[in-house]
Amino acid sequence: MFELNILLIFMIIGALIAIEVKDLLSAVVAVGASGLALCIVFLILKAPDLAITQIVVEILCLIILIRATIKKDLPFSTSGRWFFNTLATLVFLAIFAYLGYVALKELPSFGNPIMKVSQFYLNEALKETKATNIVSAIILNFRAYDTLGEATVLFTAVMGVMALMRWKGRKDIAEKDNE
């Protein structure tokens, strides 16, 4: 799994550049590079459906973020309690990293998953659903309520975006405020 580690290190470097660079557009481009590396990682880990979804979502995400950041920039400032804030954050992250290390040591080793539930899906998917792609069989047949919940969340999020971004209603409110 040599290439997997290389790609993960590439993702980490991309993420570090994304959060430390001063220009917002460069940060968005760096996080996009990280997301496209994640797409290749999904391919290496034998998840082609996820790779397709990830590349589409990544491009849409980049378009949305560029819409938000273009021509808007903020100079880097170190005012305020810079040292105290950084120290508190790093202490919190150190505790979090230690707990994560302890938890990850207890997991089964990489490449040997526990597949008690999945074995049922692997055995029964073709007989019960006649779908050759097992991921499709799970999301559309065995766990279709999850997909219904996903559609509900998407609908709610789209309603929220439209309520925030529409122009007509905001103009009316502004006129009422002026009167």
Next chain:
Amino acid sequence: MTPYFLCLLLFLIGVYAVVRKRNIIKIIIGLIIAEYAVNLFFILFGYKLEGRSPIYSPDQEIFNMVDPLPQALVLTSIVIGLATTALAVAIAIRIYEKYGTFDITKINKLKG
């Protein structure tokens, strides 16, 4: 175990950006990075060595596939991640229109 720890490191970078940065766009980028790390962790956990992707084909053996259940869950999670990112960016754009800045320490006027 190395991929697990690299994945944890990626998650920590995202959490650092959310907790420490003061620019709203940087906070959203931190959320996106943490989401990448969580999705990646599920897929890493379901990976089987020498396995193949969970798609039946007539001329191949079927008993050494990777775990399909995390893949199905993460497929849902990726799309929901896009929706939450779009909502967060919409809120950020409205804040910029109202206050003229992305700096969260300057956004302190709580007028309607």
